[in-house]
Amino acid sequence: xxxxxxxxxxxxxxxxxxxxxxxxxxxxxxxxxxxxxxxxxxxxxxxxxxxxxxxxxxxxxxxxxxxxxxxxxxxxxxxxxxxxxxxxxxxxxxxxxxxxxxxxxxxxxxxxxxxxxx
Numbered sequence: 001x002x003x004x005x006x007x008x009x010x011x012x013x014x015x016x017x018x019x020x021x022x023x024x025x026x027x028x029x030x031x032x033x034x035x036x037x038x039x040x041x042x043x044x045x046x047x048x049x050x051x052x053x054x055x056x057x058x059x060x061x062x063x064x065x066x067x068x069x070x071x072x073x074x075x076x077x078x079x080x081x082x083x084x085x086x087x088x089x090x091x092x093x094x095x096x097x098x099x100x101x102x103x104x105x106x107x108x109x110x111x112x113x114x115x116x117x118x
Contacts, residue, residue, distance in 0.1 A: 002034045004053060004060070006075045012085035015071060019084070024066055026084055032062065033073040033082065039064040 009030050011019075019026055032039070038049055039062045052058030060075040072090070075082040 002031070003036045004075075004079065005034055006082040007080040009082045010084070012083065012089040014089050015085045018069060018086060019066070019071070022066055024071075029062075029064055029071065029073055029084055030082060032064070033060070033075070038062045039073075040070075 009026075011026055016026070019029075036053065038046060041049065041061065041063050048058070049060055052060055056079070057077065059077055062073040064071045064073070070087055071084065072087065073082060073084050
């Protein structure tokens with residue numbers, strides 16, 4: 001069950017390539033994230049994520065392990081953007097403007113209407 005949502009969903013280039021090569025749906029990862037399945041995030045961080053979810057004053061992040069590779073999904077504080085990226089792409093995300101160089105995913109509602117795998 002989806003417990004929150006954000007505006008745009010974007011994916012960094014290396015993450016997109018990795019997920020496609022491993023036949024993993026980007027929409028599935030975003031859906032898990034929006035359903036508060038935080039993946040393999042350390043237990044010590046879970047209370048902070050849950051508090052951020054309730055009070056809306058911090059980012060939300062998930063980590064999923066796919067074939068021994070960590071894949072991050074992060075929603076910013078104002079919930080306007082959710083990004084999928086590999087750990088190696090974090091610096092690029094921090095240095096770029098909000099979505100520069102990132103590809104926007106088809107909005108989830110549109111994907112479901114078109115029957116795309118989520």
